[in-house]
Amino acid sequence: MPPPRRLCYGRLTIGVIRGVMRPRPTATAPTRLPKDQTMALRPLRSLLFLALPLLAAAVQAADTPTSPWKRGIEHQRQADLGNGTFLNPVFAGDHPDPSVLKDGDDYYLTTSSFDAYPGLPIWHSRDLVNWVPLGHAITKNVGSIWAPDIVRHGDRYYIYFPARTGGTEGSTRSNWVVWADDIRGPWSEPVNIGLGKYIDPGHAVGEDGKRYLFLSGGDYVQLSDDGLSVVGEPRHVYDGWKYPESWDVEGYAQEGPKIHKRGDWYYMTTAVGGTAGPPTGHMVITARSKSIHGPWENSPHNPITRTVSRDEPWWSRGHATVIEGTDGRWWMMYHGYENGYWTLGRQALLDPVEWTADGWFLAKGGDLGKPLKMPSGDKVGPHGIALSDSFDGKALGGQWSFFNPAQDEYRRLSFGKGAMTVQGKGSTPRDSSPLTAVAGDKAYQFEVAMEIEPGAVGGALLFYSDRLYVGVGSNGERTIMHRYGQERPTGGLPPGKGGKLWLRVTNNQHIVTFHTSSDGKTWTKYPTQMEVSGYHHNVAGQFLALKPAIYAAGSGKVRFTDFTYRALDY
Secondary structure (H helix, E strand, O other): OOOOEEEEEOOEEEEEEOOEEEEEOOOOOOOOOOHHHHHHHHHHHHHHHHHHHHHHHHHHHHHOOOOOOEEOHHHOEEOEOOOOEEOOOOEOOOOOOOEEEEEOOEEEEEOOOEOEEOEEEEEEEOOOOOOEEEEEEEOOOOOEEOOOEEEEEOOEEEEEEEEEEOOOOOOEEEEEEEEEOOOOOOOOOOEEEEOOOOOOOEEEEOOOOOEEEEOHHHEEEEEOOOOOOEEEEEEEOOOOOOOOOOOOOOOOOOEEEEEEEEOOEEEEEEEEOOOOOOOOOOEEEEEEEOOOOOOOEEOOOOOOEEOOOOOOOEEEEEEEEEEEOOOOOEEEEEEEEEOOEHHHOOEEEEEEEEEOOOOOEEEOOOOOOOOEEOOOOOOOOOOOOOOOEOOOOOOOOOOOEEEOOOOOHHHHEEEOOOOEEEEOOOOOHHHOOOEEOOOOOOEEEEEEEEEEOOOEEEEEEEEEEOOEEEEEEEOOOOEEEEEOOEEEOOOOOOOOOOEEEEEEEEEEOOEEEEEEEOOOOOOEEOOOOEEOOOOOHHHHOOOOOOEEEEEEEEOOEEEEEEEEEEEOOO
16 A cells, blocks of 8 residues: 555644545644634634545545546547547557558558568548558568558559568568559559668659659669669668767667658658667658759758657657648657557657748657647548457458468458357467457457367467467366466467367556456456566567467367457556
């Protein structure tokens, strides 16, 4: 129990414990008042003690943490406060490297999806704050997908992106493009355009009408007219902007170039400082040129934005796309880690931009810890996506993605009668390609029912990577604890006789609790709890996030029903 808070009124000290107030003696000896003064104080004392319950309630309310965000689908937090303002993040949860396309009055966005397939999620908005999902641009596993760029050229949409094979830290990488005539798809098969030395391609059209890709490290290369191959060799065009040596950063890492044009100037907006590491590392810089070929002049206002102190609400802010709003106001969309919640991954943030008289832009949102005026535009629908799934469709729901799937992974799935049946694979979550969903809340709970065939193992997880996860699995007869990316007891579960089991996972601000049930009504708390604040990139690498997940392993099948998710108050 925390120490009591004390409120002092003259010589009367009131101790407050959990909203209950009681008089406490002070250390000094009381002074006896004359009888007439004592009589005069009686009404005041009566009023004071009558007010004590109300005062206690006020103190208790002040001490109760409340979320400043509005609540939307499944009680998930949402940025739009409904009063003409919004509070970051615009996209809660893992939405790194946001790339935004303005297409008339519409905006389209995609993000890095790393080892999650289907990947390259497409979102639609008309106000930059409320976004609805349109689907995914890729299903074929070409590696861990980083830092895409979504563009429109002519009547066709393109997404350029790098991918590494062998995971996010794999040594083999290339750059790819997918295209579509309709933003909703279908999207083409991925086309390999090479450039394996580089990451983070950013598309641009020069004053010569030719297409170019700007690349990590300040290089660029011409594209073919159809945008599906390169012409010639990359050339170096920009040395970047150097921050003071005394700053705490992860590393220089000039990456994520995005090109936009305003008036006679091309602007190249870039990230430096490293995307993780110290909270003060990542930042946004910009340079401009009247020719796509340079020379590029650094902004005198660099860095345009940066986390200055670990006390700020958002850490490692960087990797920006600059966007003109429909009312002439300008914005940056970039990512950042929430203070104390590396586990949620890099979340998408919206920052208002102001232009100077001499043609440079400034970030005006400060540390993004307070509500900001909404951009213009209509709301296209309820923001976000439901994570709950009744499995009454005929295909995998849009909230789900396999982790690092094989090319034939989708054959493991079948649907019918309100269930998703998953063929087992491997023996543990590590080698079973779990199905994951992105959660953006600091506290949440999910449940799922499993009917387990003999020879199969099913379970529910909080999954970071194939090296780090926590959860509970069962073969229908016995349960097993997954901790630190390991199985307890080591070796997993032997084939069982199968059966039905309900699982509940609660992640309350990094404290993880499991419950099991044989009927979905009476729940038993699993005897082991976990603290998972260290399940993130600065501990385990790979730039991922801790996600709700389900898995099926072994030789049999697991039939999943009634997956329900709800964000919790905190």
